[in-house]
Amino acid sequence: MKVLAADGISPKGIELLKKEFEVDVKDKISAEELLEIIPEYDALMVRSASKVTAEVIERAKNLKIIGRAGVGVDNIDIPAATAKGIIVINSPGGNTIAATEHTMAMMLAMSRNIPIANETMQKGEWNRKQYVGVELRGKTLGVIGMGRIGAGVAKRAMAFDMDVIAYDPYINEERAKSLGVTIGTFEDVITKSDFITVHMPLTPDTKGMIGMEQMKKMKKGVRLVNCARGGIIVEEDLAEAVKQGIVAGAAIDVYTSEPVGPDHPLVGVPGIVLTPHLGASTVEAQIGVSLDVSEGILAALKGEPVATAVNMAPVSPQVMKVISPYLTLAERLGGTVVSLADGPVEKVEVVYNGEITEVNTGLLTTAVVKGMLNPIMENEVNYVNAPGLAKERGIKVTEVKEKEVEDFTNLITVKAQVAGKELSVEGTLFGSEGRIVRINKFRVDVDPHARILVCPHINRPGVIGTIGSLLGNNGINISAMQVGKTEVEGTSLMVLTIDNDIPAAVMEVIKGMDGISDARLVNFYTI
Structure with a gap:
């Protein structure tokens, strides 16, 4: 069997494959050349440069697996690969340690003023008294999101003698206990922590979850870290909060839009440490993703289960x-x-x-x-x-x-x-x-293709109309409506199919309406 390694895959992974298969390495390959030669290969390894389009997949007569040495698979037409029975794999865990360590590095750099101290030293200045820092020991770290990276940060923070309080609505007490952290509400984390680090995916629920309103509730001297996803912390609000002294400092590696230009609100703000999305940029991480994908290809070509298949x-x-x-x-x-x-x-x-x-x-x-x-x-x-x-x-x-x-x-x-x-x-x-x-217990007939707003409510005139008017006044279109009933007299369930995201402020208004028991937005674009 033959493997094509494109886009500068780490040699470590290639060496592993060469023990079993014939491997051709083409660090720079044009779209035209890929189309021409792909029929002869059983496996393809890429990073982000090569575009594995439906046309490439159609011409791949022998291809059994496509490996992406990294997390994102936007450059691979997964539906086309799946339709043709081609496994697509990535390396979701290959950069976990890199991202975890970068979070700790950012926390330390920020707390000890290392970037600005180095910059002034390079200019020949000696500002020892000006850059007095703070210790991590004895401080409370709030971790928002306890996936693998969040859990890794918590573990390392405890080695610094920090107390860790975590918010993750989907982690139970048993798991929290095994990690040695205290579980709290979102409000607990933002009001009790000296440092706060976010490790959540970017979804409609997490987008902008930390803005000026939340920052004003935080402890005086709080410091924020975001090495997860741009957009979770509102960048304009963070810049203003640091300028006003509401937030003592911040360390940011990810941004709403990348790359960042000189006019970005966080650029040039004293007290904010910025890095250009370096969370996964280590030699070890690049080797790790290469080895992960190579091991997946070895397994697939031998007919064994593949642990990182995205289809x-x-x-x-x-x-x-x-x-x-x-x-x-x-x-x-x-x-x-x-x-x-x-x-x-x-x-x-x-x-x-x-x-x-x-x-x-x-x-x-x-x-x-x-x-x-x-x-x-x-x-x-x-x-x-x-x-x-x-x-x-x-x-x-x-x-x-x-x-x-x-x-x-x-x-x-x-x-x-x-x-x-x-x-x-x-x-x-x-x-x-x-x-x-x-x-x-409510009988409905709902097409789950977009977003649905689910509202248990009292079955009486005016309740449904009031919500409809509120959504309409906020530019939110309702494309379908269902009302489900149960045997319990007077109770109903309203399910509205929504074409737009509903801002958090509007959701709070809905939840507070007379006759509404609760309101939940289900966004099928994140599922």
Whole structure:
């Protein structure tokens, strides 16, 4: 078998592959040359330069796997690869240590004024008294997001004798205890911490989650770190907060738009340390992603399971024919459950009813878990790593098959235990289109293709109209509406299909409306 390594892959990974296969190395390859030579290769390794388009995949007669030496796979047409049965893998964990250590480096550089002290020293100045710093020892570090990087930062901070308080709505007490951290609310973290570091994915819920309103609630002398995703901290507000002394300092590696120009609000603000997205930029990380992808290619070409596949694991054509129409629906059922949850999911039971029980539904159960974890994980969740990530977070996943079903040919029910309460969402196919047909006890008929606003409410005149007017006045279009009822008199569930994101301020207004019990936005674009 033959492997093509493009885009300057680290030699360490190439050496590993050469022990088993013939490897051609082309550090710089044009799109035209790639199209011309791809038919002869069984595996392709790229970084970000080469574009693995649908045309490239169509011409790849022998290709079995595409490996991306890094996290992002935007340069690979994954649907085209999946349709042709080609596995696509990446290296989601190869830069975990690099990002963790960079966070610590930024925290230390900021607290001891190292960048500005070095800059002035290079000019021949000696400003020892001007750059007195603060110690980490004895301080409280607030970690927002306890994925692998957040957990790694917490571990290292404790080695500095820091107390760690963490906010992650999807981590349970058992997991927190094993990590040695105290779990708190978001409000706890921003009001009690001396240092705050964010490690969340950028989603509609986390975008702008730390702005001036939150900064004004923080302790005097607080310092902020963001090595996760640009946009979680409002950049203009951070610059102003540091200038006003509301925030003592900040260390930022990621930005809303990159690269950053001289007119960026954070540039030139004393007390703010900036680096050009260096979180994954270490020699070891580049070697790590190369080795990760090479090991994945070795496994795939030997017919073994691949742990970092971003598309689905191999399934027999017979089973795939039955379950493939349900994959997206299963993901969105999982995403709906986690969006409605009030805390960490402790247990998930996926119940299958109908003819679908006659085949292996394991991949569908994985799709449910993938849909649950995608909105809350910092790193990408795929069909292979989802079960392990769920186990890491203490989520027990079970599968039940019951042949009998009423009203539908097939039905998938996702039941989740959250703080001792059960949430449930049911879905089926109408033709080839997925539908959510029940949310808890409420019968609905919802197309989960965009965003839905879920509002339990008192069944009385004016409630629905008031929300409709509020959304309309804020430029938010409603494309469909469902009202589900139960046997409990006077209670209903309003489900609105929304074309736009709903700002947090508007969501708070909805939650406070007379007659509304709660309001949750489920964004299927993040699932």
